Amino acid sequence: MRKNNFKKYIYDVPDFPIKGVMFRDITPLLQDATSFNRLINVFVKEAKKIKKIDVVMGIDARGFLFASAVAYALKKGLAIIRKPGKLPRKTVKQVFSLEYGSSIFEAHTDSIKKGQNVLIIDDVLATGGSAFASAKIVEKLGGKVAKIMFLIEIKEFGGRKKLRKYDIFSALTF
Numbered sequence: 001m002r003k004n005n006f007k008k009y010i011y012d013v014p015d016f017p018i019k020g021v022m023f024r025d026i027t028p029l030l031q032d033a034t035s036f037n038r039l040i041n042v043f044v045k046e047a048k049k050i051k052k053i054d055v056v057m058g059i060d061a062r063g064f065l066f067a068s069a070v071a072y073a074l075k076k077g078l079a080i081i082r083k084p085g086k087l088p089r090k091t092v093k094q095v096f097s098l099e100y101g102s103s104i105f106e107a108h109t110d111s112i113k114k115g116q117n118v119l120i121i122d123d124v125l126a127t128g129g130s131a132f133a134s135a136k137i138v139e140k141l142g143g144k145v146a147k148i149m150f151l152i153e154i155k156e157f158g159g160r161k162k163l164r165k166y167d168i169f170s171a172l173t174f
Contacts, residue, residue, distance in 0.1 A: 054116035063122035096133035114142030128159030
């Protein structure tokens with residue numbers, strides 16, 4: 001399968017969430033059962049190249065959609081990275097920058113066990129801030145980042161450079 005088959009299902013929404021930002025709407029891809037299934041298969045095939053995965057981690061919120069399906073297919077547990085105040089128990093936090101501001105991510109302190117190999121999945125790689133923060137959380141908890149996977153990589157933001165110490169996979173690039 002060619003990587004770019006999914007692009008026709010990604011809609012550009014200018015000036016969302018703020019003026020000057022081009023939002024990539026993935027909901028048409030999610031709504032098309034065949035394309036969504038094929039995308040998950042691409043992620044699973046790539047994940048199977050990793051020597052060892054103990055847990056799959058999804059980044060709030062759209063990363064959850066892919067990470068949960070991949071975790072299911074690989075028969076692995078699912079850990080989640082959330083925005084502040086969304087997790088009910090003790091958390092570890094990491095501040096990060098976005099292309100249009102800054103934020104904080106949290107994960108439960110018991111979501112990753114020391115020494116676990118973690119596959120992180122998110123929807124978009126732009127500046128790399130959210131993925132970098134997620135990787136730092138994994139490392140704070142004693143885990144190892146096995147790979148970070150994305151549906152979309154937006155090259156102009158240079159996020160891959162920020163994540164240069166990690167193994168990265170993007171299903172498609174803009």
